Amino acid sequence: MPATPRRTRSDALQNRERLLEVAAQAFAEQGLDTAPAAIAKQAGVGVGTLYRHFPTREVLIDAAYRRQLTQVCEKVNDLLAQHPAAEATRMWMEHFIHYATAKSGMSEALNAVIASGIDPYSDSRVLLTDAVATLLAAGARDGSLRTDVTPDNVLLLMGGIAYSVQHGTEEQARPLVDLFMDALTKDSSAS
Amino acid sequence: MPATPRRTRSDALQNRERLLEVAAQAFAEQGLDTAPAAIAKQAGVGVGTLYRHFPTREVLIDAAYRRQLTQVCEKVNDLLAQHPAAEATRMWMEHFIHYATAKSGMSEALNAVIASGIDPYSDSRVLLTDAVATLLAAGARDGSLRTDVTPDNVLLLMGGIAYSVQHGTEEQARPLVDLFMDALTKDSSAS
């Protein structure tokens, strides 16, 4: 048994970084169904290398969009600092939707991440879940949001909205966000 | 130019029917990712025949689940005949969810159909849209449902719920249905 926790090779790190860069650009320009082989080639590595770093399409997408997603999720803290929970939530959802419409491929990516309950522990999913959890917790504290909803519930429905937006415009998503917010802000003593 | 609108060959019809039967069973037993080749083989035809009748996976799924979906959608009329619109809607949603949890593969199929805004004119999608539209219209008539929501909006969110149910239990879906119904029954004069 090799008890040598040898550290990661430097070329491996570089290749990984390169792949991520290329993938992010390729996804944005040509959509999520860009051929893995093409990405590998442009990054100057073999497909084997790509698959070793990112075993499935999902993992690659997840990693490629992580940075952007991080930005979206960080917005939560800013918003909560300046607005009551319910309002912050609405604003965040709109921010989220805006992002989904603005960045080509983003909503596809979001859905790939959100809808894949298969792997609830992907980094991006954790990121999103935490963001929503923070909002819900704040809502519970100031009493502006109902307490019988889980972050997963919210994410799932937001994924649905993002998906619909993908084929429509930001304006078309508005009614859905309104609808959803109405539901979230309703007194939680129902039923 | 052959102006002979020759009628469809009888063996073609039989094959199509056979494929549908086999596909429905295979999907139910082994999930939606059953290999096309396997379905074709069990139906005793070549893959070419399968693809001619059902050009994409979606079309096949759509066709295979049509009958079951029809049943679910027909329930709308029964429910509306005996209950006010809002209550009928809630009951129908629960029926829908129940179906999604009971029939293995059903929620996958539902999502394949609903989430594929790509082809808004698939037969099953029309079926579902009509069902929801009927409910919403009834709600508008008796004033129990808000009027600023489209059937597509509703379907999309129901798809999300169905998807979450796929990985959970019927009970876990309840809060989401409640949430959604709260939103739908809320006064539509908002904002």
Next chain:
DNA sequence: AGTAATACCGGAACTTATTCCGTTTAAAGT
């Protein structure tokens, strides 16, 4: 019934995604 036209059939060929494995090369120890 016999024949011509053509819709349909089956599976081979092609394409694209994923896995596997012999070779290379950076890292750690001498």
Next chain:
DNA sequence: ACTTTAAACGGAATAAGTTCCGGTATTACT
């Protein structure tokens, strides 16, 4: 500096999905 070790590499091999085309069987017509 040199050797050892195994992590990482590239691309060939495999698997799965989809298209294409030569052959066959059904229909419509005589």
